[in-house]
Amino acid sequence: xxxxxxxxxxxxxxxxxxxxxxxxxxxxxxxxxxxxxxxxxxxxxxxxxxxxxxxxxxxxxxxxxxxxxxxxxxxxxxxxxxxxxxxxxxxxxxxxxxxxxxxxxxxxxxxxxxxxxxxxxxxxxxxxxxxxxxxxxxxxxxxxxxxxxxxxxxxxxxxxxxxxxxxxxxxxxxxxxxxxxxxxxxxxxxxxxxxxxxxxxxxxxxxxxxxxxxxxxxxxxxxxxxxxxxxxxxxxxxxxxxxxxxxxxxxxxxxxxxxxxxxxxxxxxxxxxxxxxxxxxxxxxxxxxxxxxx
Amino acid sequence: xxxxxxxxxxxxxxxxxxxxxxxxxxxxxxxxxxxxxxxxxxxxxxxxxxxxxxxxxxxxxxxxxxxxxxxxxxxxxxxxxxxxxxxxxxxxxxxxxxxxxxxxxxxxxxxxxxxxxxxxxxxxxxxxxxxxxxxxxxxxxxxxxxxxxxxxxxxxxxxxxxxxxxxxxxxxxxxxxxxxxxxxxxxxxxxxxxxxxxxxxxxxxxxxxxxxxxxxxxxxxxxxxxxxxxxxxxxxxxxxxxxxxxxxxxxxxxxxxxxxxxxxxxxxxxxxxxxxxxxxxxxxxxxxxxxxxxxxxxxxxxxxxxxxxxxxxxxxxxxxxxxxxxxxxxxxxxxxxxxxxxxxxxxxxxxxxxxxxxxxxxxxxxxxxxx
Amino acid sequence: xxxxxxxxxxxxxxxxxxxxxxxxxxxxxxxxxxxxxxxxxxxxxxxxxxxxxxxxxxxxxxxxxxxxxxxxxxxxxxxxxxxxxxxxxxxxxxxxxxxxxxxxxxxxxxxxxxxxxxxxxxxxxxxxxxxxxxxxxxxxxxxxxxxxxxxxxxxxxxxxxxxxxxxxxxxxxxxxxxxxxxxxxxxxxxxxxxxxxxxxxxxxxxxxxxxxxxxxxxxxxxxxxxxxxxxxxxxxxxxxxxxxxxxxxxxxxxxxxxxxxxxxxxxxxxxxxx
Numbered sequence: 001x002x003x004x005x006x007x008x009x010x011x012x013x014x015x016x017x018x019x020x021x022x023x024x025x026x027x028x029x030x031x032x033x034x035x036x037x038x039x040x041x042x043x044x045x046x047x048x049x050x051x052x053x054x055x056x057x058x059x060x061x062x063x064x065x066x067x068x069x070x071x072x073x074x075x076x077x078x079x080x081x082x083x084x085x086x087x088x089x090x091x092x093x094x095x096x097x098x099x100x101x102x103x104x105x106x107x108x109x110x111x112x113x114x115x116x117x118x119x120x121x122x123x124x125x126x127x128x129x130x131x132x133x134x135x136x137x138x139x140x141x142x143x144x145x146x147x148x149x150x151x152x153x154x155x156x157x158x159x160x161x162x163x164x165x166x167x168x169x170x171x172x173x174x175x176x177x178x179x180x181x182x183x184x185x186x187x188x189x190x191x192x193x194x195x196x197x198x199x200x201x202x203x204x205x206x207x208x209x210x211x212x213x214x215x216x217x218x219x220x221x222x223x224x225x226x227x228x229x230x231x232x233x234x235x236x237x238x239x240x241x242x243x244x245x246x247x248x249x250x251x252x253x254x255x256x257x258x259x260x261x262x263x264x265x266x267x268x269x270x271x272x273x274x275x276x277x278x279x280x281x282x283x284x285x286x287x288x289x290x291x292x293x294x
Numbered sequence: 295x296x297x298x299x300x301x302x303x304x305x306x307x308x309x310x311x312x313x314x315x316x317x318x319x320x321x322x323x324x325x326x327x328x329x330x331x332x333x334x335x336x337x338x339x340x341x342x343x344x345x346x347x348x349x350x351x352x353x354x355x356x357x358x359x360x361x362x363x364x365x366x367x368x369x370x371x372x373x374x375x376x377x378x379x380x381x382x383x384x385x386x387x388x389x390x391x392x393x394x395x396x397x398x399x400x401x402x403x404x405x406x407x408x409x410x411x412x413x414x415x416x417x418x419x420x421x422x423x424x425x426x427x428x429x430x431x432x433x434x435x436x437x438x439x440x441x442x443x444x445x446x447x448x449x450x451x452x453x454x455x456x457x458x459x460x461x462x463x464x465x466x467x468x469x470x471x472x473x474x475x476x477x478x479x480x481x482x483x484x485x486x487x488x489x490x491x492x493x494x495x496x497x498x499x500x501x502x503x504x505x506x507x508x509x510x511x512x513x514x515x516x517x518x519x520x521x522x523x524x525x526x527x528x529x530x531x532x533x534x535x536x537x538x539x540x541x542x543x544x545x546x547x548x549x550x551x552x553x554x555x556x557x558x559x560x561x562x563x564x565x566x567x568x569x570x571x572x573x574x575x576x577x578x579x580x581x582x583x584x585x586x587x588x589x590x591x592x593x594x595x596x597x598x599x600x601x602x603x604x605x606x607x608x609x610x611x612x613x614x615x616x617x618x619x620x621x622x623x624x625x626x627x628x629x630x631x632x633x634x635x636x637x638x639x640x641x642x643x644x645x646x647x648x649x650x651x652x653x654x655x656x657x658x659x660x661x662x663x664x665x
Numbered sequence: 666x667x668x669x670x671x672x673x674x675x676x677x678x679x680x681x682x683x684x685x686x687x688x689x690x691x692x693x694x695x696x697x698x699x700x701x702x703x704x705x706x707x708x709x710x711x712x713x714x715x716x717x718x719x720x721x722x723x724x725x726x727x728x729x730x731x732x733x734x735x736x737x738x739x740x741x742x743x744x745x746x747x748x749x750x751x752x753x754x755x756x757x758x759x760x761x762x763x764x765x766x767x768x769x770x771x772x773x774x775x776x777x778x779x780x781x782x783x784x785x786x787x788x789x790x791x792x793x794x795x796x797x798x799x800x801x802x803x804x805x806x807x808x809x810x811x812x813x814x815x816x817x818x819x820x821x822x823x824x825x826x827x828x829x830x831x832x833x834x835x836x837x838x839x840x841x842x843x844x845x846x847x848x849x850x851x852x853x854x855x856x857x858x859x860x861x862x863x864x865x866x867x868x869x870x871x872x873x874x875x876x877x878x879x880x881x882x883x884x885x886x887x888x889x890x891x892x893x894x895x896x897x898x899x900x901x902x903x904x905x906x907x908x909x910x911x912x913x914x915x916x917x918x919x920x921x922x923x924x925x926x927x928x929x930x931x932x933x934x935x936x937x938x939x
Contacts, residue, residue, distance in 0.1 A: 022750035023758065025743040026810070030765040033803045034772070037780025054786075091908050097673040098680045104670070113677070115915065120684040122860050122911045125752060126881050127704075130888045131687030134694065134702060178680075203669050232773030234867050239888070249775040249863035249867075256779050256871070266783065269776045280771065352828050370829040371838075383827035396841070397831035448831065541723045 017260065027093045038273070044266030055188035056262050057199070064267035071267075073251070080247040081215040081275070082161060084231035087169035090241050091177040094170075095222060100123055104190070114182065121175035129239045136164050136240070137211065160242030177222040184218020220286045228276055300361070301326045301452055301591055302347065307356030309342050309508075316342040318508040320356070320442050324452075324486065328566050331487040334531070340488045340615050344454050347486065348377045351598040361451055377454040378447035380430035381461060384429035390416075391425030397448045400406075400434035407610070415447040418477060435466045442477070454486045459494065471498055490533045496520070504528050524565055526650040529577045536583070536619045538576045539649070545570045550646050552576060556615055556629070557593050564646025575647050579624040582643035585610065585635050592636020594619075598629050674694045688904065695897035702892060712894035713902075722899065729879040733792055733805060733862035736801040736821070739856045743802070744809035749843075769807035778871040779802055785872070800868040804859055809854040817848030847886060849887025850855075856914040860907045 006182065045065070067073065070248065075238045102113045134141050136159040143156050158164050190212055196206045212219075234249035241247075246254075256263025303326040309317040315546040317339040317405075324330045332340045345351040346358060349370035365373060384393050394412045403411070408584050412421050416422055419439040429437055438458055445453055458474075459467045475498050478485050489495050496516040503513045504527075512524035523529035525535060543559070554576060568574050588595045596614030608625040610617055610634065613648045619637060629635055633650070695713065699706025716722055751762050781800050785792060824846070828838035866881040873882065880903060885894045 006895075019728050019750065019758065022746045022753065023762075024737065024746070026762060026806070027766055029743055029802060029806055030769065033781060033799055034765070034769055036774050037777070037784045038772075040783050040787060041776070041780050057923075096678055097676040101670070101673040101677045113681075116681055117684070119908065120688060122857075123688060124864050124881070124900060124903045124907060125867055126864075126884055127691055127904060128687045130884075130892060130896070130900070131691045132852040133888070134892055135687060135690060138833060139703070171687070174680060174684065228771065228773060232775045234775055235885075238885075243707065249773070251778055252775050253867075253871075256782055261809055262783060262786075267778055271780055272773060272776055276771065276773065348830055350829070369834075370826070371832045371834050373831075375829045377827070379823055379830075380829055381821075381823065383821065383823040384823060385827075385842060396828070400832035400837065435916075444831065 003273045028254045041266045041269050043272075044260065044263050045270045047263045047266075049261055050262050065262045065271070067264055068271060076246060076251055077248070079162070079245070080231050080249075083166055083169065083245075083247060084233075086175070087166050087173065087230045088227040090166070090170050092176055092194075092219065092223060095123075095177035095181055096219075098174075098179045098216075100185050100207075102178070103182050103185040103188075114179075117175050117178050125172060126235055126239070128172060129236055132171070132240055133159065134166070134169050136167065160244055161239070162241075162245045163261040164240045165237050165245045168232065168240040169226075172236065173226040176225040180221035180225060181215065184215040188214045190292045217287045220283045224279060224283045228279065231275070232272060235270055268271070287291075299326050299607055300324070300359075301364075302486070303357075304343075305357045305359075306646075307343070307346065307353045309339070309346060309351065310354050314506045315566050317346070317353070319618065320508075320561045322503060322510060322513060324484060327482050327484055329475070329485045329487065329499050330499060330501050331489060331499040331533040332503045332505060333489055333495045336490060339492075340505050342376075344456050344486065344488045345453070347371045348375055348454055358428040360602075374451040375454060376448050376450040376452075377456065378438075378441045378445050378458045380456045380458070382429075382441040382458075384437055384440055384444075386429060388429075388626045389425060390421070390427045390429060390432070393429065394425075394438055394444045394447055396444060406455060411447055412443075418446070419443045419479070420473065425441050434465050438462065438470065439473075442474075446477070446481060446483070449481075450483060450485060455485060455487045456514060458487075459489075459491075467494070474498060496532070500526070505533060506531070515545075521575065522563075522565075522645060523647060526575045526577065526647050528645060529645070534580055534620045536578045536580065536617075538578070538616055540574055540646070542568055542570050542572050542574050548626040553647065559643055560644055560647055562641055562644035565648060569648060570650055571616070573649050575649055577622060577645045577647055578619075578639055578643055580620045581607075581622045582598070583619065583637050583639045585621060585623060585629055586638055588634045588636040588645075593638045595634065595636045598631050598633050598635060601629070601635075603630055666670045676693075679822035691897045691900045691904070694892075695901040697894050697897075700894065701855040702894065702897075709894075712898040716895050716898045716902070721878075722880070725878050725880045725883045728794065728877055729881075732797050732801065732879065733859050734882055735798045736792075736805055736857045736862045737855050739802045740796065740806040741813075741855055743853060744813040744921060745807075745808035745847065747810045748813040748847075750812060752817065752822065752854070766807045766810050769803055772804075774804070774865075780923050781868075782863050782871045784856070790871050793877045796872040796874070797869050797877065797879070798874045801862045803864060805858045808861070809823075809858050812857070813847065813850050816847060853914050856910050862908050863907065 006161065011186075040045055043058055044056060046062070047056045048061060048063075049056050055279055068077065098117075101108060102117070104114060134140060138155045138157065138159070140159075143152075144153050146156060158167075190216070193206050195202070196210045202211065231247070232249045233247060237245050237247045237250050239272055241250075252265050252268045252272070255261045255268065259265075300323050304320055304322045307313070307317055308321040310571070319383050320339075320343065332343060334340050342351060346353050349365065352366060353656075356366075360374060360453070385396065385512060388396070389411055394415060395408050398408045398411060400529055412425060413422070416424060421436060421439055424432070424436070424440075429440065432440065437457075438461075440460070442455075455474075459470050462470060471494060472484075478498075478596050486494065487499065499516060501513060501515055502519050504519065506525075506527045512519060512528050514522075519528065520532050523532065523535075529535040529537075538554050538557070540554045540560070543551045543553055545551075545568065548563055548566050549561065550568065551559060551561050552574065553559055560576070562576065564574070587594050594614045594616060596612040596619070598610055599618065600609075600611040601612050602609045603625070606625070608628065610621045610623065610629065612621055613619075614637070621637060638664075694702055696708050696710065697706055698709035698711070747762055747766075751759055754762065778800065781790075781796070781803070784790075787795055790796070820843070824842050825838050828842045829835070833841060864881065865879075866885060869877075869879045870882055870885075873879070880899065884896060884899055884903075887893070887899070
């Protein structure tokens with residue numbers, strides 16, 4: 001008791017001399033490279049652009065936001081969200097069994113499996129993505145495999161569709177789903193499962209009634225970790241969408257680099273941030289105050 | 295105690311945290327070469343006092359002097375004081391030798407001299423040749439001795455020890471106490487030892503200070519503290535004691551005549567300054583009470599509620615009209631549970647202390663932990 | 666649980682296969698003599714020799730590493746100061762730090778990219794390598810902070826107090842006690858930040874302007890039209906570099922403490938307490 005309060009006092013004292021110099025780097029980075037840019041985007045989003053000089057004049061117009069309702073952009077928006085959510089869901093579907101399996105392995109094998117999941121995540125994102133171009137193209141190995149399994153015949157035209165974009169998303173983001181799930185599942189004491197089985201619960205029900213509810217924080221964290229970057233993904237649609245399946249990220253990118261319509265691009269970015277915040281709030285609610293995983 | 299012989303002098307030291315008073319008006323002199331222990335329940339302010347001596351905390355008001363030099367505002371790294379921390383605080387990334395040499399390196403000690411002194415001090419703490427080992431390869435008792443060596447090697451003017459044996463088991467603790475005493479005698483450095491274990495403090499110290507709720511209640515030799523406690527709290531803390539609430543009839547110096555319910559009038563010694571006509575607490579040590587047949591010259595009669603056999607002694611709890619009495623006997627006479635007995639003690643076994651304030655010692659420590 | 670375990674094990678195998686299939690494919694095709702990559706045209710290292718003698722690629726590698734190393738150094742400085750600040754800060758300071766880390770971690774890259782891009786344009790500041798470093802530092806310093814803080818949380822502050830007690834000034838205590846204990850986290854965090862920076866495409870693309878080209882940018886340009894053995898050779902080289910770095914990181918600090926906490930942001934440090 002006395003220990004902790006006097007440690008607090010010592011901390012206070014040390015703080016008086018050192019606190020600000022130590023806080024400075026973080027605060028400077030955050031203010032200049034996070035807060036100001038985001039604020040600027042919000043300002044831009046209400047501004048106008050001069051089509052001849054490309055100069056942005058700040059104003060107070062909602063035209064950039066109303067432009068979002070045009071069918072082209074509205075459908076892009078819906079598609080982005082759908083692809084992101086669907087990718088996250090598929091990741092969860094295959095990630096959960098994987099994470100559960102790894103969490104119930106022991107010692108070295110577990111470490112090895114974890115490492116096997118992590119390594120691809122650190123291996124060049126762009127390389128892993130374009131590899132799928134060769135794998136998914138007509139006459140490629142995946143097509144051959146599907147035909148071999150009698151799932152399809154003829155040219156399957158998988159590449160350059162929303163489907164191929166989702167394949168890329170799922171495979172690229174799977175580690176981000178598996179790891180938080182693993183962390184959550186590992187904390188679920190196996191003896192709880194034995195207890196449930198002992199009470200006469202069949203194995204499948206043990207999973208849905210004991211393991212799944214206890215791993216909710218991991219599930220939510222995984223979904224958020226996958227859905228958010230997927231919604232704003234640029235590389236995957238650019239490579240595997242073949243310019244036909246553009247998403248949020250690509251449209252924002254193009255507004256700034258090609259069209260030069262900064263205010264509209266900024267409006268898109270602001271809408272994206274709004275969606276993001278909504279998703280994070282929902283995630284918090286879903287987890288409750290249980291854990292700080294997200 | 296004159297100033298030149300005084301290693302540590304604290305004057306009216308206060309330390310408050312927001313609205314919590316950790317140390318209140320503490321004044322204390324510790325002589326050079328003394329083995330001084332500060333004891334009290336957790337949250338009593340003893341560790342805060344130690345930290346203020348070390349320079350890890352500073353007093354809200356008051357002065358702290360070491361050999362006549364003012365220490366307030368002097369950072370820990372400039373004080374002639376070293377500390378043995380509660381959990382040893384050995385640097386895990388350094389070997390035993392490097393740990394012990396840590397302070398010597400800060401003082402830019404020459405390499406060969408450093409090695410010699412590290413070897414010497416490890417010998418003193420019975421760990422010769424352990425320089426190359428890592429702290430985590432050592433047992434708790436060995437780690438504790440490394441922490442001791444690391445502080446002693448700097449030949450501090452004062453060594454502070456914060457519950458250094460707290461993490462060790464009982465048997466190891468007793469043997470470490472012996473070692474500690476031996477080392478202190480050998481190096482002659484002033485030791486200030488903080489513990490909540492009064493037995494430990496009694497066996498090692500030349501003098502003891504007892505703290506309660508931020509207040510230093512008594513400073514004296516172990517014998518004096520035990521025989522003549524300054525307050526009901528001290529009497530309780532340095533060994534179980536029994537209290538009887540009495541009325542003071544007359545005072546003559548430190549000699550009192552008191553009236554106790556059921557028992558009658560008793561003449562006894564006590565703490566100076568208890569007013570005639572006031573209520574006070576008469577303390578009786580468990581080992582000074584005898585169990586006799588009920589009725590024959592007994593001071594009180596009661597029923598035995600609990601008996602515990604401890605080998606050399608047998609402890610009883612006897613319920614009487616004045617409350618439950620703890621009694622420690624030599625076990626010559628055995629009484630069985632629920633039997634009616636009389637208890638008695640000589641007048642010389644009584645010691646009068648002021649009435650404790652409403653808060654008992656137990657409540658104090660509880661309050662402190664929840665604060 | 667036998668049957669469930671078996672099916673889950675099978676799913677795990679399929680998952681791992683889909684994770685490694687593209688990687689293996691790139692490696693194999695880097696040695697493919699068939700320029701069109703329609704089938705196996707025999708073993709050839711000509712793609713590698715072509716790539717390794719390409720001046721533009723060498724330049725891109727240099728650019729990538731310059732940016733990555735600068736971003737790593739800056740990120741670690743920010744992370745260490747932030748970690749030490751968190752120990753001393755009061756409630757408000759901690760909340761501020763927590764929010765600044767969290768917000769930087771969740772902000773989508775594309776939003777960050779256009780934001781910083783817009784700012785630089787507005788201030789008439791040049792695009793190029795320094796701009797890319799600045800962009801990378803926003804996210805990567807937050808990532809590094811998470812790793813450093815996870816480690817600091819397991820470190821006992823009494824050790825610094827013990828150092829002070831033994832005569833070390835605050836600066837000396839930092840150098841002799843705090844820093845050595847922080848080293849595993851700095852290594853892990855640093856190597857992770859390095860690989861992230863090396864691998865980044867979007868921010869670099871936005872902030873490069875016309876005079877900087879990193880390896881991923883070059884690669885994207887190459888594969889726009891056709892995937893060639895050369896592109897696969899570059900990809901294989903990049904993967905070799907990142908895997909080497911990752912294996913080093915794991916070898917130095919272990920899987921749990923560094924890598925896992927870096928990715929999940931959770932505080933998994935049990936296995937690491939010395």
